[in-house]
Amino acid sequence: MSLKLEEKAISSKQQFEPLIVAFCCNWCSYAGADLAGTSRLNYPANIKIIKVPCSCRVSPNFVLRAFQRGADGVIIAGCHPGDCHYSTGNYFTRRRFTLFANLLEYVGIEREKFKIEWISAAEGNKFATVMNEMLDSINKLGPSRKLRDGRWIRQQ
Amino acid sequence: MDKTTVRMQQIALQTLANGEVDVILGWKKGDEWYDSYPVVINDINETAELIWDAFCVNNLSKYLITELKKNLRIGVFLKGCDSLAFNQLVIDNRIDSERVVIFGLPCPGMIDPQKVKHAGLNKGLLKVERTGDKIVFITKEGVKEYIGRSFDYDKCLNCRCPNPVVSKYMLSDAVTRTDEEQYFPDVTEIEKMPLEARYDYWTKQFSKCIKCYACRNICPLCSCETCVFDNIAAGVSSKADADCEQQFFHIIRAYHVAGRCVDCGECSRVCPVGIPLEKLNRKIIKDINQLYGDYTADTDIAKSPPLGTYKVDDFDPFDGSKQGGKK
Amino acid sequence: MKQVYKRDLERLWQTISEHFELYLPLEQDGKVNFMPWKQGENVNIDRLKTDLSPKNIIFPPTETYLKFRTVNKRLCFESVGGKNDKYVVFGMRPCDAASYSILDKVFLQEPIDRFYEERRTNGIIISLACSEPEETCFCSSFGIAADNPVLGTDIAAWDIGESILWQPKSEKGKKLTGILDNILQDTSEHEIIALERLQQSIREKLAQLPWVDLDLEIISNNMKEMFESKVWEELSKSCLGCGVCTFVCPTCHCFDIQDFGAERNGERFRCWDSCMYSDFTRMAHGNPRKTQTERFRQRFMHKLVYFLNNNGVYACVGCGRCVEKCPVNMNIVKVIKKLGGD
Ligand code: SF4
Ligand code: SF4
Ligand code: SF4
Ligand code: SF4
Numbered sequence: 068m069s070l071k072l073e074e075k076a077i078s079s080k081q082q083f084e085p086l087i088v089a090f091c092c093n094w095c096s097y098a099g100a101d102l103a104g105t106s107r108l109n110y111p112a113n114i115k116i117i118k119v120p121c122s123c124r125v126s127p128n129f130v131l132r133a134f135q136r137g138a139d140g141v142i143i144a145g146c147h148p149g150d151c152h153y154s155t156g157n158y159f160t161r162r163r164f165t166l167f168a169n170l171l172e173y174v175g176i177e178r179e180k181f182k183i184e185w186i187s188a189a190e191g192n193k194f195a196t197v198m199n200e201m202l203d204s205i206n207k208l209g210p211s212r213k214l215r216d217g218r219w220i221r222q223q
Numbered sequence: 224m225d226k227t228t229v230r231m232q233q234i235a236l237q238t239l240a241n242g243e244v245d246v247i248l249g250w251k252k253g254d255e256w257y258d259s260y261p262v263v264i265n266d267i268n269e270t271a272e273l274i275w276d277a278f279c280v281n282n283l284s285k286y287l288i289t290e291l292k293k294n295l296r297i298g299v300f301l302k303g304c305d306s307l308a309f310n311q312l313v314i315d316n317r318i319d320s321e322r323v324v325i326f327g328l329p330c331p332g333m334i335d336p337q338k339v340k341h342a343g344l345n346k347g348l349l350k351v352e353r354t355g356d357k358i359v360f361i362t363k364e365g366v367k368e369y370i371g372r373s374f375d376y377d378k379c380l381n382c383r384c385p386n387p388v389v390s391k392y393m394l395s396d397a398v399t400r401t402d403e404e405q406y407f408p409d410v411t412e413i414e415k416m417p418l419e420a421r422y423d424y425w426t427k428q429f430s431k432c433i434k435c436y437a438c439r440n441i442c443p444l445c446s447c448e449t450c451v452f453d454n455i456a457a458g459v460s461s462k463a464d465a466d467c468e469q470q471f472f473h474i475i476r477a478y479h480v481a482g483r484c485v486d487c488g489e490c491s492r493v494c495p496v497g498i499p500l501e502k503l504n505r506k507i508i509k510d511i512n513q514l515y516g517d518y519t520a521d522t523d524i525a526k527s528p529p530l531g532t533y534k535v536d537d538f539d540p541f542d543g544s545k546q547g548g549k550k
Numbered sequence: 551m552k553q554v555y556k557r558d559l560e561r562l563w564q565t566i567s568e569h570f571e572l573y574l575p576l577e578q579d580g581k582v583n584f585m586p587w588k589q590g591e592n593v594n595i596d597r598l599k600t601d602l603s604p605k606n607i608i609f610p611p612t613e614t615y616l617k618f619r620t621v622n623k624r625l626c627f628e629s630v631g632g633k634n635d636k637y638v639v640f641g642m643r644p645c646d647a648a649s650y651s652i653l654d655k656v657f658l659q660e661p662i663d664r665f666y667e668e669r670r671t672n673g674i675i676i677s678l679a680c681s682e683p684e685e686t687c688f689c690s691s692f693g694i695a696a697d698n699p700v701l702g703t704d705i706a707a708w709d710i711g712e713s714i715l716w717q718p719k720s721e722k723g724k725k726l727t728g729i730l731d732n733i734l735q736d737t738s739e740h741e742i743i744a745l746e747r748l749q750q751s752i753r754e755k756l757a758q759l760p761w762v763d764l765d766l767e768i769i770s771n772n773m774k775e776m777f778e779s780k781v782w783e784e785l786s787k788s789c790l791g792c793g794v795c796t797f798v799c800p801t802c803h804c805f806d807i808q809d810f811g812a813e814r815n816g817e818r819f820r821c822w823d824s825c826m827y828s829d830f831t832r833m834a835h836g837n838p839r840k841t842q843t844e845r846f847r848q849r850f851m852h853k854l855v856y857f858l859n860n861n862g863v864y865a866c867v868g869c870g871r872c873v874e875k876c877p878v879n880m881n882i883v884k885v886i887k888k889l890g891g892d
């Protein structure tokens with residue numbers, strides 16, 4: 068019964084409220100989000116931010132788990148290549164997730180659902196734009212159960 | 224007896240006797256035609272039981288990880304694909320190559336007992352002999368001969384490295400393969416499918432998985448002390464029969480060997496339900512080759528593994544490059 | 551004794567599936583396994599053994615017992631699992647059918663496993679004798695007759711070429727036979743002779759197989775010696791500790807119970823487990839069997855000694871799946887031979 072309820076919520080498109088999980092690097096994007104906030108730039112409330120010490124801390128497990136447990140989109144935001152607080156972390160992020168993003172697409176997951184963005188602490192503006200664009204494209208895709216854990220019930 | 228087997232037994236005897244090695248990793252023959260199984264021996268009397276035939280499919284290099292903890296010097300027989308895994312284990316810092324003596328075995332291809340069975344040739348079969356592409360089936364009724372590779376494991380038909388890339392003693396002449404094989408046709412085929420079809424294809428394949436973990440345990444490079452899928456604390460060991468858990472397992476397994484997979488095909492060979500795991504592995508290999516240069520994993524142990532390194536000017540699919548920032 | 555002509559098989563399945571869920575050996579991507587049948591599926595009743603054993607029908611790889619969630623701050627439970635639909639399995643081999651009777655000893659002893667019981671009572675097993683036993687078959691060593699399905703069988707069947715002979719063995723079997731009255735035909739002297747001939751030929755073929763009389767008593771009568779034997783170390787050296795042998799085995803029945811927990815709901819389910827795994831029966835201090843040698847020993851001692859002592863039968867039916875599927879060619883036959891002093 069419980070499952071059916073959720074199915075219904077998903078099937079009516081106007082009710083679709085996407086959830087986007089953003090893994091943000093503490094040293095740049097997270098500060099970027101802050102800046103966006105203090106500059107009163109609008110970015111959607113659908114974005115749930117998880118702070119990480121570096122974009123390369125994010126393991127693909129996290130990304131898949133996020134999808135399983137209700138995320139409609141996942142984004143990893145880190146410092147621009149060359150600006151990593153730990154010098155080289157995001158170069159590894161770039162290689163790893165280039166392959167991972169390709170792999171996801173290969174098993175049939177839309178590109179729009181998983182993104183990487185380089186956003187510095189000064190780019191509050193970019194943060195807001197990126198998040199709005201992401202939300203837009205997820206909205207366009209509409210609700211989907213791909214990668215979702217059917218047993219997981221999201222609280223309304 | 225087969226020439227290579229004779230040579231094999233000689234070299235094993237010799238190196239054990241003169242103390243060059245303490246134990247030897249090889250294969251012995253069981254009762255049945257298809258049964259060549261891995262053994263660890265340290266007794267010179269047992270060297271006469273070692274065997275080389277078309278069923279020595281097991282890669283012995285993974286056993287080095289545990290055996291090197293117990294023994295000082297080990298002799299090991301390696302085929303072409305096995306030697307790639309050996310090198311990768313050295314790159315991964317899992318084994319000390321100084322303490323290993325390699326006996327190289329150029330390999331014409333291994334025979335798939337299931338293919339023999341499905342061709343109905345297993346009835347009363349006593350022995351199968353192979354020289355090059357000539358296969359002789361010795362049965363109770365008589366002898367049948369075949370030329371060609373129709374009984375080879377699928378993975379062997381795709382072999383890109385029949386000759387060992389590293390060895391101290393080579394036991395026979397190099398195998399030459401002239402057929403120009405296409406390396407990634409299967410991957411390209413899937414890439415061309417529409418997204419939804421791809422999703423359905425993989426979901427269906429993954430749903431067959433019974434989580435026996437044979438693919439992981441046979442993989443020479445899945446060598447973690449505690450696998451993430453066995454680590455309850457990591458919260459990923461769930462064996463629930465949910466599509467998402469299957470996807471999780473398969474995507475992560477393939478990804479964990481990214482840049483290290485030598486495409487030996489063992490994972491697909493042992494999968495009891497026939498999931499084409501190689502198509503996942505090869506997708507990653509193909510991308511790595513395209514993006515980060517030909518990393519013929521494993522032939523050059525001085526090179527760093529593609530995911531253990533980076534270049535400042537790596538291809539950046541995430542840089543819209545309109546918004547600036549350093550490159 | 552009845553019979554069904556091969557040209558009528560499709561009609562037979564159609565009729566059965568109108569009343570029951572029907573499991574048949576279906577071929578997909580070269581593998582044959584028992585799966586629910588629909589019209590148009592690729593049925594293969596000639597493949598001797600399915601790749602996986604049919605134990606998943608009565609003992610699914612994962613089965614949810616219980617669902618729970620909080621509703622208005624109260625915890626609500628819902629019991630799920632088991633199987634209410636009546637079903638028929640057609641074409642199971644005598645060894646696999648016998649394995650059901652072995653699993654019964656585990657799940658139907660007190661306290662009875664209710665879900666298992668449901669699946670068992672709702673199923674009708676039509677077991678097909680093996681016209682062509684293979685080298686990897688050693689059912690005879692475990693007293694199972696490939697020419698005459700009995701154990702765990704509701705209807706015994708024989709493929710005599712033109713038709714399949716059909717003999718109900720239980721009440722359930724008789725009922726099903728009644729339902730199929732207009733498809734099943736009577737048999738005559740001619741078919742009875744054909745059956746005898748077939749059984750004779752099966753017995754002859756079985757006698758030719760390499761492992762028909764393995765010496766088991768020497769093992770089961772010497773528990774202590776066997777337990778302490780030196781050979782375990784040697785045998786287990788190549789074992790990878792994967793669980794293929796246990797998962798394809800029709801009689802392996804160990805399971806784990808796990809919880810899935812979400813924010814405010816969850817599920818409790820059981821899933822297959824394997825004594826070959828490093829996290830099997832894991833307790834606070836870890837796995838009581840610390841090495842692969844101990845785990846390996848457990849699997850075979852259980853099958854050949856402990857299970858016999860507890861239940862009066864061996865926990866092996868000689869189907870040979872482990873022989874075919876073990877990635878390193880280690881298997882129960884090798885173990886038996888080695889323990890029996892080659
Ligand atoms: S993932 Fe498969 S193909 Fe790659 S090294 Fe491991 S067993 Fe071989
Ligand atoms: S070998 Fe096959 S069935 Fe077993 S875990 Fe791997 S993919 Fe799944
Ligand atoms: S005996 Fe074979 S199938 Fe069983 S766990 Fe060991 S390696 Fe795996
Ligand atoms: S083990 Fe015996 S009963 Fe099972 S398939 Fe082989 S011959 Fe038939």
